[in-house]
Amino acid sequence: MGTVEATKTEESAAGSSARRDALSVTDQRTGRVYELPIVNGTVRAMDLRQIKTGPEDFGLMSYDPAFLNTAACTSRITYIDGDQGILRYRGYPIDVLAEKCTYLEVAYLLLYGELPNKAQYAQWVHDITYHTMIHESLKKVMDAFNYDAHPMGMLISTVAAMSTFYPEGHNVHDASVRAKQAHRLIAKMPTVAAFAYKHSMGMPYVYPSNELDYSENFLTMLFKTPAENYKPNPALVRALDVLFILHADHEQNCGTNAMRGIGSAHTDPYSAVAGAAAALYGPLHGGANEEVLRMLLEIGSIARVPAFIEEVKQGKGEKRLMGFGHRVYKNFDPRAKIIKRMATEVFEVTGRNPLLDIALELERIALQDDYFVKRKLYPNVDFYSGLIYEALGIPTAAFTVLFAIPRTSGWLAQWEELLEDPEEKIARPRQVYLGPGERVFVPMERR
Ligand code: CMC
Secondary structure (H helix, E strand, O other), X not given: OEEEOHHHHHHHHHHOOOOOOEEEEEXXXXXXXXXXXXXXXXXXXXXXXXXXXXXXXXXXXXXXXXXXXXXXXXXXXXXXXXXXXEEEEOOEEHHHHHHHOOHHHHHHHHHXXXXXXXXXXXXXXXXXXXXXXOOHHHXXXXXXXXXXXXXXXXXXXXXXXXXXXXXXXXXXXXXXXHHHHHHHHHHHHHHHHHHHHHHHHOOOOOOOOOOOOHHHHHHHHHHOEOOEOOOOOHHHHHHHHHHHHHHOOOOOOHHHHHHHHHHOOOOOHHHHHHXXXXXXXXXOOOOHHHHHHHHHHHHOOHHXXXXXXXXXXXXXXXXXXXXXXXXXXXXXXXXXXXXXXXXXXXXXXXXXXXXXXXXXXXXXXXXXXXXXXHOOOOEOHHHHHHHHHHHOOOOHHHHHHHHHHHHHHHHHHHHHHHHHOOOOOOOOXXXXXXXXXXXXXXXXXXX
């Protein structure tokens, strides 16, 4: 790579038809031609820096607010083809994993790159199961929240507080220390989430039980009371486990980008997961599942669906059809397809949620409407998930918490990959400064 004169590039282009993985760029300011290598369908932004008008010039940068076309890392974890509607974890199609695996098997796959054999799985389940308890002092931290605290706010703060309970987690360069913190985080997220729910209900916390598997244990901590026994319906346990699989990772989304950004400063994983969960909290991200339910309730009846669609279209981006659209998928979100199918199975147990009919009608009209068709807006993972959470008896405010629990394994897999990446450095984007040049200070009495 390097600068070559224009004539030389033209000669070689004419003289040889051999394909070169390179991009030729002509800087019209100077007439110079540069050849930038193309590797894995990308050019390196740093290769632009050599493009200068003179020795004083800083060099060209790429400008990409919101990372619309910038790969910030290489990864071997999750593959998405947004046009085809394909999602794979470590090469396995999401629908196969959803059909054949448990969430913990998938969490292992994400973290270690391979599906576990029997012995590995037994050890893994043991390691997770025996880290589900939380410190009693952490419980007191949770007690201090107001009765109406949002469960996501509680989850984010409590996970951040966990970094003070496990100070060895700061040693992010030791792989065995990292593995231990991963066990703790994956194990304790459901406990913290369930305690947040119980706190909001003014009910006593239900401690985890080592006899129960991951999702059954979570439902039990949510819905058991000291007054009576509780045994969740196995079909609902399985539905929750599948939802956990579908939400476990989704490559470089907003929350995962936050995880990698914070992790790149070598911050401990509890603080980094808290930051990633904070990003997930937003209504354009994981918070959308909560917003979908509010939207369906606002619409209220099938008859009002066309008027609502019209409001969205007239709103020109101000009012959105929540649970629709995706930065990457310009086709059906494959997770939404699985969740839609699963909703029918869940409703066989719980009874049909009347909001489903409103959702189906919204989907039907939107998929035919030019506004949505032109913009390639399809239902995403959040469109139907809230309906299932509601059928499971989970309050709307806790929906995003149910996203954060399984996404923890994805965040940790991405964090692990980041720390093992030889190209890893602290994330530090550039900016294009458009503010004033140097100004003369004016004392307050003269302003
Ligand atoms: N309803 C109506 N119009 C929409 C929607 C929507 N849900 N989503 C995008 N648009 C329009 C948008 O107004 C814009 O129109 P125009 O070209 O006329 O300006 C066009 O489609 C492109 O939108 P964008 O904002 O540039 O797209 P983006 O890739 O930046 O945003 C998104 C992706 C998911 C934030 C967005 O589609 C959205 O806000 N959806 C609703 C919230 C939602 O369901 N979020 C969950 C995402 S999936 C779970 C997760 O990964 O967190």
